Amino acid sequence: MAESVCCIVCGASSATPLFSQVPDYFLPTGIRVDYARCNACGLVQQIPLPTDVGPFYAGYPVHARKAWLHEVMRRVVMRPVYYDLATLNKDQVLLDYGCGDGWFLRDAAPHVSAAYGFEPTAAQSEDVSRRVSTTVFHDLAAMQAVLAGRVDVVTMHFVMEHLTDLRGTLRVISGLLKPGGVLRAVVPNLENVEFRWFGSRWHGFDAPRHICFPNPQQLAPILEEVGLSLQRDGYVPFPNTMAASLCIALTGRYRPMPFLFFLPLALIWARLYPRGNRAFVLQKL
Ligand SMILES: [Zn+2]
Numbered sequence: 001m002a003e004s005v006c007c008i009v010c011g012a013s014s015a016t017p018l019f020s021q022v023p024d025y026f027l028p029t030g031i032r033v034d035y036a037r038c039n040a041c042g043l044v045q046q047i048p049l050p051t052d053v054g055p056f057y058a059g060y061p062v063h064a065r066k067a068w069l070h071e072v073m074r075r076v077v078m079r080p081v082y083y084d085l086a087t088l089n090k091d092q093v094l095l096d097y098g099c100g101d102g103w104f105l106r107d108a109a110p111h112v113s114a115a116y117g118f119e120p121t122a123a124q125s126e127d128v129s130r131r132v133s134t135t136v137f138h139d140l141a142a143m144q145a146v147l148a149g150r151v152d153v154v155t156m157h158f159v160m161e162h163l164t165d166l167r168g169t170l171r172v173i174s175g176l177l178k179p180g181g182v183l184r185a186v187v188p189n190l191e192n193v194e195f196r197w198f199g200s201r202w203h204g205f206d207a208p209r210h211i212c213f214p215n216p217q218q219l220a221p222i223l224e225e226v227g228l229s230l231q232r233d234g235y236v237p238f239p240n241t242m243a244a245s246l247c248i249a250l251t252g253r254y255r256p257m258p259f260l261f262f263l264p265l266a267l268i269w270a271r272l273y274p275r276g277n278r279a280f281v282l283q284k285l
Pocket residue numbers: 007008009010011012038039040041042043
């Protein structure tokens with residue numbers, strides 16, 4: 001790890017290089033980045049930490065509206081990854097932090113008393129807010145003014161790995177939760193045979209957008225600082241990762257048609273070996 005860079009979780013400055021000059025296999029950004037593994041806590045992190053992640057997201061399809069076929073597939077393929085709507089109730093306030101194009105927020109809203117979203121850019125938050133007919137914040141202070149101590153459930157689906165300020169974000173979220181409220185996070189899991197097979201071509205790695213890959217054990221120092229405790233930890237099946245990884249390994253980059261070709265095989269694989277993503281629940285003390 002470069003001298004000036006510290007592990008964003010434990011602060012250690014000693015790390016072992018893992019990959020250098022990893023290209024963007026998903027979008028044609030042309031950006032290449034390096035990663036290292038912290039020698040103290042084992043966190044894999046991008047080095048140096050980017051100061052502006054904006055260029056990583058030029059044309060990022062996760063933020064765009066989807067065709068109806070994609071919507072159908074998303075409900076079939078991705079539903080098990082997302083928060084179980086049947087466990088929500090009408091007394092609860094929900095925040096989907098990093099709500100993307102807002103599809104989960106839209107589905108969750110009828111199940112709770114109030115549903116809010118967060119997206120870090122003004123344009124995206126305003127667009128989703130209009131489409132989903134609910135408040136989507138982009139300003140942390142504005143969100144804190146409305147939601148401090150009010151939220152029962154925060155969801156972060158594939159968000160933590162994108163954060164450059166993990167500690168600050170978890171502190172904000174802890175401040176929004178009621179005592180006993182929960183944060184459920186889904187994060188790509190590097191302790192997994194798929195990552196060993198594909199390395200930096202594993203789609204869950206997704207350089208340069210993925211900054212770090214924390215598991216709940218590595219997060220322990222931050223959780224203690226911000227008053228969150230680990231309640232549940234497990235795995236969720238997500239076939240898209242394997243399908244995209246096969247596509248990248250065999251064709252050199254992500255392409256939609258080979259991805260769709262590999263998806264049925266990846267669906268079976270994800271059911272047999274659902275280790276591609278960690279899903280964990282943190283509770284506000
Ligand atoms: Zn560390």
